[in-house]
Amino acid sequence: MISKKMTKALNEQIVHELYSSNAYIALAGYFDSLGLKAMSRRFFVQSDEEREHAMKFVNYLMDVGAPVAVGAIPESKSSYASVEAGVSAALEQEERVTAQINDLMALAHEEKDYATASFLQWFIDEQVEEIATVTELLQLVRLAGPDRILMVEERLMRMEGAPGSKPA
Numbered sequence: 777m778i779s780k781k782m783t784k785a786l787n788e789q790i791v792h793e794l795y796s797s798n799a800y801i802a803l804a805g806y807f808d809s810l811g812l813k814a815m816s817r818r819f820f821v822q823s824d825e826e827r828e829h830a831m832k833f834v835n836y837l838m839d840v841g842a843p844v845a846v847g848a849i850p851e852s853k854s855s856y857a858s859v860e861a862g863v864s865a866a867l868e869q870e871e872r873v874t875a876q877i878n879d880l881m882a883l884a885h886e887e888k889d890y891a892t893a894s895f896l897q898w899f900i901d902e903q904v905e906e907i908a909t910v911t912e913l914l915q916l917v918r919l920a921g922p923d924r925i926l927m928v929e930e931r932l933m934r935m936e937g938a939p940g941s942k943p944a
């Protein structure tokens with residue numbers, strides 16, 4: 777059985793992951809409104825992944841016999857000043873989540889809760905990937921610049937079609 781403090785922290789992470797999921801739906805909608813279909817698709821896929829992350833926490837809590845609680849999910853921003861601002865917001869969100877996961881890992885170690893630490897290791901590794909992927913996208917958007925954003929669309933479409941290409 778895990779501690780009350782850890783249970784509370786893991787339940788809070790469910791909200792953070794669902795917030796990410798919602799934020800990426802909103803971002804996908806924003807990109808679609810600009811006609812950027814590939815950008816939009818990438819963030820819908822990412823949104824599904826974030827929901828899966830939330831469900832990993834739900835399943836872990838159930839596995840260890842701890843209560844699941846889902847708190848209020850803050851509203852997502854649905855409009856941005858530019859494509860770059862939207863992707864920057866996604867990077868900031870991933871940086872926040874990385875810090876949250878690191879805090880959870882620190883708590884697990886503090887409590888000598890090695891089962892939870894082992895569970896969290898997957899998220900530590902996942903965040904490295906997530907930061908890398910969104911940083912790469914932000915670089916592409918900046919390289920292309922606002923006038924040639926369609927080049928980013930073309931690149932993403934090629935990546936979608938390429939076998940073995942990294943998922944969003």
Ligand SMILES: [Fe+2]
Binds near residue numbers: 796829873
């Ligand atoms: Fe996540």
Ligand SMILES: [Fe+2]
Binds near residue numbers: 796826870873906
């Ligand atoms: Fe993420």
